[in-house]
Amino acid sequence: MNKVFGLLMVCLLSFNMAWAQEERIPAKGFAVDSKEGHFHPYDFTRHAVGDNDILIEILYAGICHSDLSSVWSEHGKSNYPMVPGHEIVGRVIATGKNVSKFKTGDYAGVGCMVNSCGECADCKADMEQSCQKGPVFTYGFHDPYHDNEITMGGYSNNIVVSEDFAITVPAGADIKRVAPLLCAGVTTWSPLHYSNVKKGDKVGVAGFGGLGHMAVQYAVRLGAEVTVFDITEEKRDDAARLGAARYVNVNNPEDLKGLDNSFDFIISTIPLPYEPFMYVKMLKKGGDLAIVGLPENSTLDITAMAFQAPNRRVYASFIGGIKETQEMLDFSIANNIYPEVEIIKADAAEIENAYKSVLDGKVKFRYVIDMSTIDKK
Template sequence: MFTCTGYAAETATAPLAPFTFQRRDPGPTDVVIEILYCGVCHSDIHTVRNEWGGTLYPSLPGHEIVGKVTAVGADVTKFAVGDVAAVGCMVDSCGTCAACREGLEQYCEPGFVGTYNGRDDAAVGGHTFGGYSSHIVVTQDFVLKVPKNLDLAAAAPLLCAGITTYSPLRHWKAGPGKKVGIVGLGGLGHMGVKLAHAMGAHVVLFTTSKSKVADGKRLGADEVVLSTDPEQMKAHAESFDLIVDAVAAPHDINAYLGLVKREGTLVQVGAPDKPLAVDVFSVIWRRRNFAGSLIGGIAETQEMLDFCGEHGITSDIEMIPIDKINEAYERMLKSDVKYRFVIDMASLKKAA
């Protein structure tokens, strides 16, 4: 074991604060990463505040991790000391179930091991601690390579926001000749716009904010629709091959299902803390699909990173020191960020 520092919450109502804990020493296939940057995901807030239930405390979040390899186990072949490495939402899975054998570790049947709030028999506290910390130890099969041309801080959110939107776009074959809608221009949505545009789709952004119209077009949207305007919504009725809904708050999903063409798909990637009410007639009358999607497997995540390297895609970020994390949470809840906070982990030494 070796000592690490980070920021964690002791209860659902406590602020994140400096925290000292133990990481395991690297085993034969482990990679030790000194964390340079960690993105701040809305899932971090949901977990820290126990909004989804099941949070294990102390809760130390962070699953958009980019850093430098400082040590490797004797059997590691994929990384060497000094390499840049990245870690996303998973740090392990069973490796033997049907999903894992197909490279879909995110759907591991016993359940993948989350980068934070997951089971961890080696941890003193019995559960995993994430990227709001100085170091992380991960088996090499769950560590990823970052293309050299990408800014490392701006690449960090690709490990969740990037793959969360890339995976459904890829699965439902977004590309030339396809009309793709992205609902919401936040951390997930702005990546969805960039990626769908790079794939060659005709991209339509849906937003409730007039102030985001110009930004949506800057990011790659061919059209921007104010979802609060019934006439603008009506103009797109039954015309979409695919809509990716990135909104993490309760909203009327049926308004968007009505925009999907026959046999098209609306896929939910935003995770509201309350159920969405689907009118069955929204799907029955046109044999529409209402689907969900959860990040991507390790191979697909590496594919996404390589795609972003080829197209020069990173997240639009605002860098913060770690002692501003509680303020950042409050700002995120007000959508006061364009479009992802990233923690400069160099600030941890001073703050902790």
């Protein structure tokens, strides 16, 4: 009898353990239900921690301009309810049995992607962001690797992600300011390296917001002479403080004089409709214009004249691969390069207020939500 009871216990116990590993993870966050963009507290679950996955307790989540576009369905209809957030940093609180990069207690970051096929030429070339089967973006996307569930982002208390898509946070990092590097950092870092920007180059940064202020810091650190372009007088001093040699208010015709044929590289982070030809003309022969900002409605009004500037390249750049994101983060922490952040509480009204400031261009330069302040009830 005892033997049978013992066997039953063993069976029950192993069944329990197997079940526990399959268990979905409860999560709390902030969601919007429509393009009206009203945030509310939202309880949901995440897929179980698989053998290659880590569970991260989110500490900070950045608010990226593209979150606004997604929330408001500006690039096509979004999936709702949506929990935005693709600038995530937190602490590892559980690991799957095959995980080797992280242990419990480590800091980890997550950026714009949480999965990709891993087998196509782009994935093999460390460019998961252009996976030919489509990368799985961190929120609002169907995840074919997890029953096609819709991904939920970082405005929440936790996330489950494959260790292959989690970034190691170097020791000594100022953890409050790390999250925006995972999108704004790598998005600007990547084209600066693709175009091989080096000491003495003349670099233009068009749009001086969350992305632009990172581009300025990286270009200055690489030894370039940096000119900032924006539409306000209010950021002139900030540009100088971050090391820019020159500030151009594009609404001021005087500022624009004498700039044609003078730049080796220009990065445009402008998130609003604008005319890129002005910047193409400013390139030297052989110069590059990298476009990383996504104007609303996804349209860029570019005149055919822009293609009559011989031997200048206009190219698209889109975030960066996981390997490149790790290189960017290691470089940033080692060189003390961080975004300038304003920390807000994990509260629906605060998030909506922050969105208004981002839209009005008032933020300097990135809002970061302190997710540890989320109402745990």
